[in-house]
Amino acid sequence: MLSLIFVMVASMTRKLFSQNCVQIRSKQLDRYNECMLRYSNRSIFGIVDSHPTSYLYNLNNATNLNLFNQALGNLLEKLKTKAASGSSIRKFATGNATGQTYQIYALVQCTPDLSEQECSDCIEGVISEIPNCCEGSIGVRIDRPSCDFMYDNFRFYDPTIEESEAEPVPSPQQSTNDTLSQKLGEKSNTSRTVIIIVVSIVAFVVVMVIFICIYLRLRKPRKTIETVDDIKSVDSLQFDFNTTKVATDNFSDANKLGQGGFGAVYKGRLSSGQEIAVKRLSRESGQGDLEFKNEVQLMAKLQHKNLVRFLGFCLEGSERLLIYEFVPNKSLDYFIFDQTKREQLGWERRYRIIGGIARGLLYLHEDSRIRIIHRDLKPSNILLDTEMNPKISDFGTARLFAMDQTQGNTLRIAGTYGYMAPEYAMLGQFSVKSDVYSFGVLVLEIVSGQKNSGFNKGGDDVEHLISYAWINWREGKVSNLIDPTMDEGSRDEMMRCIHIALLCVQKNVTDRPTMASVILMFSSYSMILPVPSQPAFFMHSSGVTRLGDSVPVSVNEDSITEPYPR
Structure with missing residues (x-):
């Protein structure tokens, strides 16, 4: 049922608002030909979202990488500034750069609800992904929910889009009566169109709300690991206190790596041979069980090669321990x-x-x-x-x-x-x-x-x-x-x-x-x-x-x- 609703949303939105979407025509990197539709179960307006990120790129590379990168960098910087300074209706820019060994056409855009600074930061973020996926490629498209950009070696965008923003100017040869009659007719047609659109949208929203309420009512409730009070969400990360005590030789001074305001850090070795670093929070740290559990859940989600990896925790009586990977070469x-x-x-x-x-x-x-x-x-x-x-x-x-x-x-x-x-x-x-x-x-x-x-x-x-x-x-x-x-x-x-x-x-x-x-x-x-x-x-x-x-x-x-x- 929800799939049918989403199809109806896409079809209706495309008919009503396709004129405000940036059209892209590309044989190599085609993803959305006319417009993109975005919906969510939370508010998305005025919020910069950088996930998920998708990549599309041409397998052919530039012949002169240095000249190509220099021209591309200058072009994207210029288009980023132009797009970010756009109106609350449309934030996009297109342009091209030509050299002896390259021809670059590019387009950048943001959702128009973003501020100028938010749009600029979002575009910078997607541009910074180029070295991670496809540096040197003659055609790249990187999409995020709030902004995207694309470049290729041919003009894939419709050059008449920006021109369509100009308002038509009435001919001075028209008589006063003809002009008045035309305006009244246009006003009537516009009003009729607006009424039809508004009524259709309201009716559709009402139907959507009814279906969503029915779906949520029938759906089985499920537990979420985001709830701090749910102890089961962190059970898999919990260490036994005696295991940690043995690993650090009862927190001996010989295994002590350092001391901070939070307490002491000890080196330890598990029975499996894995070396660990154990932070033993002092009893004066002022951190309660609720804050400690919430912090454990937070740290367990942080996974990056340039962050020290969090392995688990121990909470027993007044003891609060945080266990990390051991990093051998000190600081x-x-x-x-x-x-x-x-x-x-x-x-x-x-x-x-x-x-x-x-x-x-x-x-x-x-x-x-x-x-x-x-x-x-x-x-x-x-x-x-x-x-x-x-x-x-x-x-x-x-x-x-x-x-x-x-x-x-x-x-x-x-x-x-x-x-x-x-x-x-x-x-x-x-x-x-x-x-x-x-x-x-x-x-x-x-x-x-x-x-x-x-x-x-x-x-x-x-x-x-x-x-x-x-x-x-x-x-x-x-x-x-x-x-x-x-x-x-x-x-x-x-x-x-x-x-x-x-x-x-x-x-x-x-x-x-x-x-x-x-x-x-x-x-x-x-x-x-x-x-x-x-x-x-x-x-x-x-x-x-x-x-x-x-x-x-x-x-x-x-x-x-x-x-x-x-």
């Missing part, structure tokens, strides 16, 4: 800030670490089922596996749903000074751009091999790495920032990383790029990067008011994760 700060050990991290490894951290953050911000704000991104929270691949750790271990927190503000500032964005450190306001700021600081530290806080170079009265980077950028001496222990490596890549890092640490939240934009900047060298403005927390010899003199900052370096429904 990034163990290498990058040691004069001897950092020589093991050549530029190729450092560049791979930067890219891995960026992809992990993009997953937390946009690609996971729920949006996660890390809020304590720093070198000690980046673990390195046997192949020196980065894994983000220490998120979601303190007061996931505390009463004094909201989805954008908190009364309790928890994090590490030097990595916190100014709006978070001073006002308690956080967003994905707070993590972008921390990422920028982290990139400067990786490139230079120097800590941000308390930085001093050559006796200059400069107290922060960000300040030193900005001064050298402004004076055209960016190479002074590069770690001298790196004898080999692409200087262009190093300079570009510093440029992107300075864009991430800008004072104004709106000036910082999203992680989707950062990934695109790393992958597309044809993209012209904007000029950064002076960073936040800029300090120089004349002195400025220090942040932290009157702002409460957490001293235990707890991490707090905030979930956002997607």
Whole structure:
């Protein structure tokens, strides 16, 4: 029955609104010839959805990849701006680029209910998928629910679509009576058409509501793992306390890996031989059973190669344990800030670490089922596996749903000074751009091999790495920032990383790029990067008011994760 209803919806919507859809004609990449229909059991208006993502691409590749990518990048950037600035009725743009070895026709579009910024971010997100699936292909289409784009080597779109937006102009030769009569007739026809459409839609909606109510009434209720009170949903992840106790040799000091505000971390080995890391939350952490169970369900859903893998939990009496995979090569700060050990991290490894951290953050911000704000991104929270691949750790271990927190503000500032964005450190306001700021600081530290806080170079009265980077950028001496222990490596890549890092640490939240934009900047060298403005927390010899003199900052370096429904 529901299938019949959906067919009726598609047929009726196509007849009524096909004139407002962007028509695409493509023999190679054809998916929807006239329009796309989207419906959901939840509100979708004004909400950017990035899942699911579908890919279609031509098997033929460009003959001159560098020229092709440069032309494609410039064309898509221009079309993205044009589409995002469209009206509330239509947000799309088409264009082409021609060269001696290529011919590119492209189209980008968003659902018109999105704002200009939301549309721009969505398009950036789909464009950033090109390196993951089909870089170099002469024809690509990537679709997300809220936006999509397509390009090919022939004109697959209808060039008359944009022209159809122009209003017809009445002829000045018509008489007054004829004009009045024509307008009255057109008004009558328009009114009749509108009435028919409205009545049809209302009738259809009523029938749909009746069928849905009948379907929901007849459908058998099922349990959902999203309910915090449903203990069965997490049973498969629960470890026996005695098993964990034996694995860590009764939480001996010899197996202790570290200590934080949440409690201690221990290394353990299960009877199967698998090595694990066990976080033993302190009894003073203030986290109740409800928050703990909800956090376990959240962390179990986060699966990405650049995040430390969550294995399970233990909840017995007053004991609350979180069990993770054991990552053998310790954390990034163990290498990058040691004069001897950092020589093991050549530029190729450092560049791979930067890219891995960026992809992990993009997953937390946009690609996971729920949006996660890390809020304590720093070198000690980046673990390195046997192949020196980065894994983000220490998120979601303190007061996931505390009463004094909201989805954008908190009364309790928890994090590490030097990595916190100014709006978070001073006002308690956080967003994905707070993590972008921390990422920028982290990139400067990786490139230079120097800590941000308390930085001093050559006796200059400069107290922060960000300040030193900005001064050298402004004076055209960016190479002074590069770690001298790196004898080999692409200087262009190093300079570009510093440029992107300075864009991430800008004072104004709106000036910082999203992680989707950062990934695109790393992958597309044809993209012209904007000029950064002076960073936040800029300090120089004349002195400025220090942040932290009157702002409460957490001293235990707890991490707090905030979930956002997607």
